Structure formats: structure tokens, C-alpha cells
Amino acid sequence: MLFNSIEYLIFLPIVFIIYWLLKNSYKNQNILLLISSYVFYGWWDYRFLSLIMFSSFLDYFVGQKIEQAIGEKNKKRWLLVSLCSNLGLLGVFKYYNFFADSFASTMSTMGWEVNDLTLNIILPVGISFYTFQTLSYSIDIYRGQIKASKDIVSFFTFVSLFPQLVAGPIERASNLIPQIEKKRNLNITLIKTGVFQIFIGLFRKVAIADNLGVYVDSVYANYEIHNSSTLLVATVFYAFQIYFDFSGYSDIAIGSAKLFGFNFNRNFNFPYFSKTLTEFWRRWHMSLSFWLRDYLYISLGGNRKGIVITYRNLLLTMLLGGLWHGSSWNFVIWGAIHGLFLSFEKYTFSALKIKTFNAFGYIYTFIVVLIAWIFFRASDLQSASIIVTEILSFNYGSLFIGDINAFVNAVLLISIGFLIDLKIFRSNVSLEDYGVRFNTVKLSIIVSIIILMLCLFYSTAENFIYFQF
Amino acid sequence: MNKEITKKFLKIVVLTLLISYGLDKLVFFSLNKISDKVMTGQSIGKLNQFLSVKDTTAFLVFGNSRANRHIDVDMVGHKGYNMGIDGTGIAYNSALINTLTENKKQFILVHIDTKNFFDTDYEGADIRGLKTKYQRDTNITTALEKSGQLSVLQQFYYSMNYNGNAIGIIKNYFKPSYNYKTYNGYDPISVSADQESMRDIVLSNFASDKECLDNHEVNTMALDYLKSIKTFVEKSPNKTFLFVTSPIYNDTCDLDNIKLAKIMQDLGLEYRDYSNLYKESKDNSLWKDATHMSKKGAEAFSKLLAEKFKNSKY
Structure with missing residues (x-):
């Protein structure tokens, strides 16, 4: 179901x-x-x-x-x-x-x-x-x-x-x-936060992610005929599609659980607002990354056995993390890219004696994540390599739009999604607790607006991306 | 859950239902007002224009993007309107044909594709493209209800009728895409110089030999929609119907074409299959991609149609 x-x-x-x-x-x-x-x-x-x-x-x-x-x-x-x-x-x-x-x-x-x-x-x-x-x-x-x-x-x-x-x-x-x-026990806090999170999740999944998927699917299905601009835009769209798809799923899951009196752990914490890849992994699919840390990385010795072993452990953890997503070399490479850059960060932080990067870190992190997503989304290794090569060839010609309605909707929805995230992120209140800020009337109005947006923009993807894993 | 919590929870549910219902109607009726005035764009403008000219036009073309891009109604020789719409199939077109006035004398060209009739996954979902007219046009409402393609929630939330189209409608309301008074519905595709290399790659990659591996079982839903058109044909003796399949770049399997021709013959519907018209020609400039002809190709095809019709009863 x-x-x-x-x-x-x-x-x-x-x-x-x-x-x-x-x-x-x-x-x-x-x-x-x-x-x-x-x-x-x-x-x-x-x-x-x-x-x-x-x-x-x-x-x-x-x-x-x-x-x-x-x-x-x-x-x-x-x-x-x-x-x-x-x-x-x-x-x-x-x-x-x-x-x-x-x-x-x-x-x-x-x-x-x-x-x-x-x-x-x-x-x-x-x-x-x-x-x-x-x-x-x-x-x-x-x-x-x-x-x-x-x-x-x-x-x-x-x-x-x-x-x-x-x-x-x-x-x-x-x-x-x-x-x-x-x-x-069910209390009003659980109801408010649960209802709010369920509807935010639905909006993220059904309106934002599924609309982005229309463009992404059409470009990635014919990647060989598209120029750098189109492949880059499709990959950026995919980065947001997978985020809104999976975080939307998690929101509905966590919100539904609250209605039964359960508190699940947080699974996403605005991962694209990360200055380092290390921070990204503290914010992305947190239940998996913490699982890998606690049961794999630490079991392998973590960072207790010297610098070389630490790098090996990081890389191995991310390779297996990649393989967890699916039985394909693409996922292994996706994990390897993350593992390598996590090791690079560990080395840089230790050499420069810093704890994080400056504001440019947001761009650096997003670029690394974006390149890795190409391997995650492409159907095989060969197509992923062609897409990376094409994007890096800087053949930035005119952008393929496809269905103009679908494209405009996607841009509009990604903007709305980003602004909602930014607003909650800057409030210093987690999305899981955000619903408690509203009284019942306000909450009903917000949910009604979301329902209206769903009516106007829902798209009909069959599944959630992470179901395949 | 104690009484107080139950009360608060019910308050949220009831308030949400009431507010969302009111908001939905507000947006729906506002979009109705706006959309009635929109005559451009594929969101609703083209459909509005069709509904306003359908009974005063002598020649109408129905079909998908291939019909839209391949048949220049002015070249074919009649003053007509091309109602080809991207992504539509026989369900959408059957519903539109059934909106025509039965006794009016008209020449109707229906563009059909073999793929539509032998696609086992086809469920007639393309008819949803008419949902903006749900509860606002009797024939279309009947067709939509019969199709079972509408969500049950649509009975409560009417703005779902504008799903995916709202922005396009608002945009075309404030800034029409073209002058609809001079628009005949035909949208040729010009291939720019920098698109030519991409087109050549697409054509070189195109091979459809796997089609022949299929057993080409006819899709019963597509067939039912075709039969619904046939019923309309029988009720409209003053109208002349012609079913056409326009050229495709490299159709390596003709089993489905033969089967479709047989179906059309059994139904007593006039059908011309031009799938392989340019098969021997290696002129890529006739094409935009493997299924759509370029403006040059469309003009050549429209000219050929015009000549054929000149020499026949059409």
C-alpha cells in the first residue's frame, strides 16, 4: 500500500x-x-x-x-x-x-x-x-x-x-x-506535529518530487541527445526529486506514527544546507547513516586505530552503504565518491585544524553530492560516465524544456519546497516539531492550502524512489 | 485519547474539510472564469478554440502530436482546424468526436497510431486531458465518467480538474501565446541547424525490430473507443470520416499495421496507412525525430494528402 x-x-x-x-x-x-x-x-x-x-x-x-x-x-x-x-x-x-x-x-x-x-x-x-x-x-x-x-x-x-x-x-x-x-497516549502536540508532517510529506512527494521526476525521466531516458545544460538541470532536478521523494516518505511515516502515539527518530534535517559532506551525512537519511556509523564503521575500528585505518573504514562503510541501496556498480561508485570526499574532508580538517568550511562549503558539498547523484540515477555505469563527461565538457547550449507546463510547474514547486525548507531551517525548530507552533485554526488553514496545492499539482508517479532499495 | 483530545482532533478534521472545500471552490470557480477566456496554449486554449469552431468548420483533424505536427489543414485544401494534441490517444479523440453535431456536413480526418491499439498497458488515461471540462460540457462529462479515469476525490475537490494546468491557464490568460484568430491548430516543427546533429543521432539509434517479437494482441479498450467513433460515424451520414496513420521514420515491423488495417476493414471504416511512405527515402531533413516529421516533411505529407483527396471522393 x-x-x-x-x-x-x-x-x-x-x-x-x-x-x-x-x-x-x-x-x-x-x-x-x-x-x-x-x-x-x-x-x-x-x-x-x-x-x-x-x-x-x-x-x-x-x-x-x-x-x-x-x-x-x-x-x-x-x-x-x-x-x-x-x-x-x-x-x-x-x-x-x-x-x-x-x-x-x-x-x-x-x-x-x-x-x-x-x-x-x-x-x-x-x-x-x-x-x-x-x-x-x-x-x-x-x-x-x-x-x-x-x-x-x-x-x-x-x-x-x-x-x-x-x-x-x-x-x-x-x-x-x-x-x-x-x-x-495521544496529546495535542503529537496530533498537530503529526498532521502537519503528514501533509508536508505528501506535498513534498506528490507535488514536488513527482513533478520533477517527469523532466528527469525524459532527459535521463535519452541522455545521449542532450547537451550539458539540459543534463545539468536534470541532475539538479534529480537531486531535489530524490530528496523531496524520500524525505516526503519519511515525513508521512513519522507523522503517521505520531497519530498512534509513537515517536520515530528523525530521518532528514535539511541536508542541502550543509557546508561539508560530513555534515550532509548527519542530515541525509540519518537512520541509515547512524546505523552504518554505529554497527559498521565503529565495528571496523572507527577512528581509533590510526589515520590509515580510519580512511579505510570510512571508504569501506560508504562502499557498503552504496551497495545497500542496490546491487549495481553505480551504487558502489556513488558510495565510493562519498567515501573519498569524506576522507578528504577528514584529512583537510585535521591538517588545517578547522572544523568546517566557510560559506563556499555549501556549493562544494552540493557539487560533490550532485556528481554522485548522476551515478545513483543513471541506468548503468556507461550512461553515468557519458553524462558526467558531457556535463564537464561545458557544452552549454539551449536548454531542453519538453512539456512546458510540466517544466514550469517543476520550477515553481522546487522554489516553494526550497522556501519552505529555508523558513523552517532558519526557525531553528525541526520539521518534526514545527506543527506545534500553530493553533488548530491556523493548522487547518495550512493543511487546506496544502490540499489545494495537491489538487492543482499532484503528479502520478507509481512509487517512492526508495521502495526499490 | 481522552475527550478533550478527541474534540480537538475532530475540530482540526472538520475545520480542514470545511476550509479546504471552500478554498477549492473559490479557486475552481475563479479558474473557470479565467479559463473560459483563454484561447491559446495546450492547457485549455486549444480545446476552447476547438469547442467554439467545431460546428462551423468544414474540415477537422483529430489525433496526437503526430497529427498536430504532420497535417497542415490549409494545405490539404479545406479551411479547417487541426485538433491534434500532444500525448493523446483514441480515448481522448473519441470523446471529442462525440461532441460534434451529428447532422453537420464535415470532413473528419482521424489520425491513429498502431502503437495505441497494440499497447497492452493502454488504459485510456489520455482522456484525463479533458478534465478541465468535467461538469461543464455534457458530452465530455459523460465520456469522463464512463472512462473511470477520474479520481473519486474529484467529486469533492473540483480544482483537481485543473491539475497540472493552472499555471499554463493563468499565463495564457495574461499573455496569450499566439493570435488564435489566425491559428488553425497545426504546429509544424522547424529543425534548427544546431538541432540537426542531435536529430541525426536519434535517427541512427532508432530501430524498432523488437516490435515484431510481440504477438500484437489488440487492446480491447482502444478497440472500444474506436467502436464508439464508428457508432458516431453511423449516426452522422453527412460527415465523411477518414482514418490515417502518418509516416514513421523506420517502421521495421508491419504485422501490427496489417492487423490494424484488418480491424478497420472489419469495422467498415476508411483507413489509409502511410507509415512507410518515406521508408526508402534516406532524407533526414524530413524528420525531427523518429516519430515526428519536420516542417519540411509535414509539408510534403500534407501536399500528398491534398493531391490524393483531390482525386478521390474526399
């Missing part, structure tokens, strides 16, 4: 009403949330529910075993069961074809022809997100940071809670399970 669908418009109020009718028993509320979450997921493909159930059951069981195990060695053994099973599932569904194909290509270059090893595998929606969520649960128990859940319904709800099930935010067990295992 998509957040921007009529189905969700019906689903959310029904679940909301029944949920609060069951307010006297949080356990009954959890059962409702679990069933609703499975309906939400099953709407896409009910067959893959078995995978979520399997993953949930495994980590529930392993979590208990890690906690009960006596001695470091036994704990580690059970942790390995969780790691191997979760990563194994992810590997089969997400990466098998990629590695099989890469293996065949490598063999072929060495003169050995290998039969086609790829399989017709469907990528289950959300597998990367809930796998990371369950992994963090097992690791946190192993590290002694949380206790294993004793309530199977609560744990299953933690894994599958519908607002964050298919595209995050990747919630930590330490934040979400305690909320699931106690009575929730």
Missing part, C-alpha cells in the same frame, strides 16, 4: 479509530497494529509476509538466546546465527544476481565462459530496511545495550510497524520497543 494512495487514505483513519477505541489495552493495540501492518504490506504481495514473519521469529528467538547465553563465545555464536541468516536472506534476494553476473563477467574476461547463473528473483519491498532493523536488535542485545523482548507480539510489531516497514526510518529497538511495550 502506498502512502499517496486512496487505499491509505481509507486505511489510516480506520486503523486510527479502532486503535484508540482499544486504548485501555496496549497489548490489544499491538495486535491491531501487527494485523494492520501485515495488511499494509500484503497489499503489495502477501507471499513475502512469510519472509518478514520468518525474520521476526528468528530474531525474537536468537535475541533471547544471546541474552541467555553464558560467556562471550556463546553469545557471539548466536549473534552469528542472526547475522548470517539476515544477511543471507538479503544476499539471496538482493545481491545474488549481481554477484552471479559480476562473477560470470569476470570469468568471461579471463577467457572462461560461464553459463547464465542469474535467477528470476523478485526483490521483496522493504527487505533492506527491516533486515537492518532486526540486525541492530540482535547486535544491541549482544552489546548489552538492550534487553531481549519477551513479548512476541511486541517484537513482531517492532519489525513490521506499518509506517516504517517498507522504507524506514530504520528504527532502533532501543527507541521503538520500549514505546511498543507500554501504554501510548
Whole structure:
């Protein structure tokens, strides 16, 4: 089920009403949330529910075993069961074809022809997100940071809670399970901030991102015939498309969760207002970047083992972060670009003894992010290289406009989106808390204006970009 | 959730519904007022102009961007109007044809494309292009309701009728794109010198041999819209209908063309397929891209149509 669908418009109020009718028993509320979450997921493909159930059951069981195990060695053994099973599932569904194909290509270059090893595998929606969520649960128990859940319904709800099930935010067990295992309350702050964030998210996704996508798709589909100006504008549009698409999704997720009394962690914090790439990664897809930091970078040694190891860890973390997004060399290169520039910044900050760049840092960061986005968006490595080469050839001729209406709408909406971001950013109040500033009448007026904008500018993209990951 | 919270929540919901409903109507009726006066641009101007001239024009052309760019109604010899609109298919055009006055004597040229009839994904979504006239034109409203392409929310939020078009309408209201009184609906594409190299790359890359791998199963929805035109044809003996497919750069598969010709024959509709008219000619200057002819190509094609019609009952 998509957040921007009529189905969700019906689903959310029904679940909301029944949920609060069951307010006297949080356990009954959890059962409702679990069933609703499975309906939400099953709407896409009910067959893959078995995978979520399997993953949930495994980590529930392993979590208990890690906690009960006596001695470091036994704990580690059970942790390995969780790691191997979760990563194994992810590997089969997400990466098998990629590695099989890469293996065949490598063999072929060495003169050995290998039969086609790829399989017709469907990528289950959300597998990367809930796998990371369950992994963090097992690791946190192993590290002694949380206790294993004793309530199977609560744990299953933690894994599958519908607002964050298919595209995050990747919630930590330490934040979400305690909320699931106690009575929730709805207050006016949660309502205001939740409603505001849901509608801002819808506007970001349905109006801004989807309109930008029309132009981006038409240019990237025929990249070979476009000049530098057109490819540059399309890439800038893509930078905002993916931001408004994914942050819009996160806003709807976080806002929806608030209506059920849950506080999710923030996932975006105006990433394009960053003076360094390091800062960008503290603001972009925060639930993933902090996950990678806590469970990968720090596990590899972080910055505790000397400068060379630190750079290696940074690069490795970003390469794997890239690969998390999808089984393609484009994502690996995207991660490598980020890894290299993060290392460059680390070196520069340490050599010049500074903590950040000056105002030019905004431009530098945006340019690096923009170049990396080309690899993220292009269909393959070859097309990405051609696009980068063309943009850097400075062949700035007349701009391809395409459908004039769509182009003008895109420019208008990107401007509105940027101004809203700037206004909230300068207020020093997070978007998650911004709704509380309005009284009920003001909030209703703002939401009504957003509804009007949605009516006038909605576009009909089928999916959220991050669903493919 | 206690009583007080429930009350506040309901207050937000009710207020939002009321304010958004009022705001929606305010914007909708304002846009109605403005859009009625707009006669230029593809957002609504061309449709408005068509609705105002459709019953006083002897020759009308319907179709997609290829019809719009390929048929110079003045050259074909009749004083006419080209109602070709980008991105439209048989659903949109069927709805428009059904707005015509049945007994009026007219020559109607309907441009159709084989792709439209054998595209398994085609759902008639192009009819949404007429939504600006929903609840404002009886025939179009009926066609839209029958199509099932409107959102259920459209019954509550009328401004959805102007989705994607509002800025274009406002722009054309304050600054018309052209003088509509001298506009015949035909929009040729001139290829500038710096676009020629890009065009040549596009044409060299164009190969459509995969088309023949398909089994070319006819899309039943497209066929139903075609049948709806046929019903109108039967009700309008004073009108002469001709269905045409204009040239394409390199149509390497003719199975779909043969199938479509057979369908047209079975329905008793007059059909001329010019897909391969310039196939042997290697003159790139006739083309803008693989599906659209340049102004030069369109003029050559319109001239040919005019000559053919001169020697026939048309």
C-alpha cells in the first residue's frame, strides 16, 4: 500500500479509530497494529509476509538466546546465527544476481565462459530496511545495550510497524520497543506535529518530487541527445526529486506514527544546507547513516586505530552503504565518491585544524553530492560516465524544456519546497516539531492550502524512489 | 485519547474539510472564469478554440502530436482546424468526436497510431486531458465518467480538474501565446541547424525490430473507443470520416499495421496507412525525430494528402 494512495487514505483513519477505541489495552493495540501492518504490506504481495514473519521469529528467538547465553563465545555464536541468516536472506534476494553476473563477467574476461547463473528473483519491498532493523536488535542485545523482548507480539510489531516497514526510518529497538511495550497516549502536540508532517510529506512527494521526476525521466531516458545544460538541470532536478521523494516518505511515516502515539527518530534535517559532506551525512537519511556509523564503521575500528585505518573504514562503510541501496556498480561508485570526499574532508580538517568550511562549503558539498547523484540515477555505469563527461565538457547550449507546463510547474514547486525548507531551517525548530507552533485554526488553514496545492499539482508517479532499495 | 483530545482532533478534521472545500471552490470557480477566456496554449486554449469552431468548420483533424505536427489543414485544401494534441490517444479523440453535431456536413480526418491499439498497458488515461471540462460540457462529462479515469476525490475537490494546468491557464490568460484568430491548430516543427546533429543521432539509434517479437494482441479498450467513433460515424451520414496513420521514420515491423488495417476493414471504416511512405527515402531533413516529421516533411505529407483527396471522393 502506498502512502499517496486512496487505499491509505481509507486505511489510516480506520486503523486510527479502532486503535484508540482499544486504548485501555496496549497489548490489544499491538495486535491491531501487527494485523494492520501485515495488511499494509500484503497489499503489495502477501507471499513475502512469510519472509518478514520468518525474520521476526528468528530474531525474537536468537535475541533471547544471546541474552541467555553464558560467556562471550556463546553469545557471539548466536549473534552469528542472526547475522548470517539476515544477511543471507538479503544476499539471496538482493545481491545474488549481481554477484552471479559480476562473477560470470569476470570469468568471461579471463577467457572462461560461464553459463547464465542469474535467477528470476523478485526483490521483496522493504527487505533492506527491516533486515537492518532486526540486525541492530540482535547486535544491541549482544552489546548489552538492550534487553531481549519477551513479548512476541511486541517484537513482531517492532519489525513490521506499518509506517516504517517498507522504507524506514530504520528504527532502533532501543527507541521503538520500549514505546511498543507500554501504554501510548495521544496529546495535542503529537496530533498537530503529526498532521502537519503528514501533509508536508505528501506535498513534498506528490507535488514536488513527482513533478520533477517527469523532466528527469525524459532527459535521463535519452541522455545521449542532450547537451550539458539540459543534463545539468536534470541532475539538479534529480537531486531535489530524490530528496523531496524520500524525505516526503519519511515525513508521512513519522507523522503517521505520531497519530498512534509513537515517536520515530528523525530521518532528514535539511541536508542541502550543509557546508561539508560530513555534515550532509548527519542530515541525509540519518537512520541509515547512524546505523552504518554505529554497527559498521565503529565495528571496523572507527577512528581509533590510526589515520590509515580510519580512511579505510570510512571508504569501506560508504562502499557498503552504496551497495545497500542496490546491487549495481553505480551504487558502489556513488558510495565510493562519498567515501573519498569524506576522507578528504577528514584529512583537510585535521591538517588545517578547522572544523568546517566557510560559506563556499555549501556549493562544494552540493557539487560533490550532485556528481554522485548522476551515478545513483543513471541506468548503468556507461550512461553515468557519458553524462558526467558531457556535463564537464561545458557544452552549454539551449536548454531542453519538453512539456512546458510540466517544466514550469517543476520550477515553481522546487522554489516553494526550497522556501519552505529555508523558513523552517532558519526557525531553528525541526520539521518534526514545527506543527506545534500553530493553533488548530491556523493548522487547518495550512493543511487546506496544502490540499489545494495537491489538487492543482499532484503528479502520478507509481512509487517512492526508495521502495526499490 | 481522552475527550478533550478527541474534540480537538475532530475540530482540526472538520475545520480542514470545511476550509479546504471552500478554498477549492473559490479557486475552481475563479479558474473557470479565467479559463473560459483563454484561447491559446495546450492547457485549455486549444480545446476552447476547438469547442467554439467545431460546428462551423468544414474540415477537422483529430489525433496526437503526430497529427498536430504532420497535417497542415490549409494545405490539404479545406479551411479547417487541426485538433491534434500532444500525448493523446483514441480515448481522448473519441470523446471529442462525440461532441460534434451529428447532422453537420464535415470532413473528419482521424489520425491513429498502431502503437495505441497494440499497447497492452493502454488504459485510456489520455482522456484525463479533458478534465478541465468535467461538469461543464455534457458530452465530455459523460465520456469522463464512463472512462473511470477520474479520481473519486474529484467529486469533492473540483480544482483537481485543473491539475497540472493552472499555471499554463493563468499565463495564457495574461499573455496569450499566439493570435488564435489566425491559428488553425497545426504546429509544424522547424529543425534548427544546431538541432540537426542531435536529430541525426536519434535517427541512427532508432530501430524498432523488437516490435515484431510481440504477438500484437489488440487492446480491447482502444478497440472500444474506436467502436464508439464508428457508432458516431453511423449516426452522422453527412460527415465523411477518414482514418490515417502518418509516416514513421523506420517502421521495421508491419504485422501490427496489417492487423490494424484488418480491424478497420472489419469495422467498415476508411483507413489509409502511410507509415512507410518515406521508408526508402534516406532524407533526414524530413524528420525531427523518429516519430515526428519536420516542417519540411509535414509539408510534403500534407501536399500528398491534398493531391490524393483531390482525386478521390474526399
